Amino acid sequence: MALIGCGLMGGSFALAAKRAGLVKRIVGYSKSPSTTSRARQMGVIDEEASSALQAVSGADLVLLAIPVASTESTLANIKHLINPDTLVMDVGSTKMDVVAAARRALRDRFGCFVPAHPITGKEVFGVDHADVNLYRDAQVVLTPTELTKVAQLRQAEAIWKAIGTHVTSMAPEQHDAALAASSHAPHLVAMAYMNSLLSQDGAHRMLSLAGPGFRDFTRIAAAEPQMWRDIFLANRSEILKQIQSLQHMLGSYEAALLSDDQPALEQLLREASSTRAQWKQGKLYTPESLSKHKTTA
Numbered sequence: 001m002a003l004i005g006c007g008l009m010g011g012s013f014a015l016a017a018k019r020a021g022l023v024k025r026i027v028g029y030s031k032s033p034s035t036t037s038r039a040r041q042m043g044v045i046d047e048e049a050s051s052a053l054q055a056v057s058g059a060d061l062v063l064l065a066i067p068v069a070s071t072e073s074t075l076a077n078i079k080h081l082i083n084p085d086t087l088v089m090d091v092g093s094t095k096m097d098v099v100a101a102a103r104r105a106l107r108d109r110f111g112c113f114v115p116a117h118p119i120t121g122k123e124v125f126g127v128d129h130a131d132v133n134l135y136r137d138a139q140v141v142l143t144p145t146e147l148t149k150v151a152q153l154r155q156a157e158a159i160w161k162a163i164g165t166h167v168t169s170m171a172p173e174q175h176d177a178a179l180a181a182s183s184h185a186p187h188l189v190a191m192a193y194m195n196s197l198l199s200q201d202g203a204h205r206m207l208s209l210a211g212p213g214f215r216d217f218t219r220i221a222a223a224e225p226q227m228w229r230d231i232f233l234a235n236r237s238e239i240l241k242q243i244q245s246l247q248h249m250l251g252s253y254e255a256a257l258l259s260d261d262q263p264a265l266e267q268l269l270r271e272a273s274s275t276r277a278q279w280k281q282g283k284l285y286t287p288e289s290l291s292k293h294k295t296t297a
């Protein structure tokens, strides 16, 4: 296996793939040589490569675990070493841009690429945080296209299942719209909230009095800025729709407070509370149960 990008996601995948007995040898490459050598010291990879090309040479499986904006240049660089049987996957949080980048970069080898998004992570980053159990029980969304080869798709499904994930497939557009709401918007809101707090006088006092609510709500605001910059830009149009919806909803709260409208405020809070509680119990997944909770925007 060639691991391009030996950070949290790539390093955790390497550990899990080894533990499941899926790979014999992992050759790793990271942009920063100190990361690659740390991954080697930790036993995350077996061998250090000094370039992506060197890592991919002779690999049956190539995993890209790099910022989504680097997908095209990385794939274009390694394309000529990908043979018809190679399986290439990514772990990026956005899929339309990744699929388009892979199509342009890989051309006649595009069928070897199975776009994948494991919906798991941590707010910390770097190989030091690699965790053999990170993927256990996580959902993985595959977004194959009409050109994805069946053999590679089946192999990808088997690999993700073997490391303990639950695999689903959908179109890249569907994925990006859903993830804008369920992952990208919460990150943006937590980050914007931190910016807002910092812009106010007395921010230090506010921070010194922050408790578990603040901790839980803002955990993801500590995520890596460059990675999230790329995700927000790659999924810009869907995230902008989420911002509009949020602005609308904040307007509803503001209106209820301005007019001292107790029933309206309570109705909003009831909907929020019951939707969160039902999600936790896994009850909100059918279109029928969802529509019961949908408020008119």
Ligand SMILES: O=C(O)C(=O)C[C@]1(C(=O)O)C=C[C@@H](O)C=C1
Pocket: 092, 093, 118, 119, 120, 121, 122, 123, 182, 183, 184, 220, 223
């Ligand atoms: O748990 C976290 O810290 C995450 O940020 C994980 C999370 C998420 O939003 O759930 C973030 C981005 C990934 O693409 C998938 C999962």
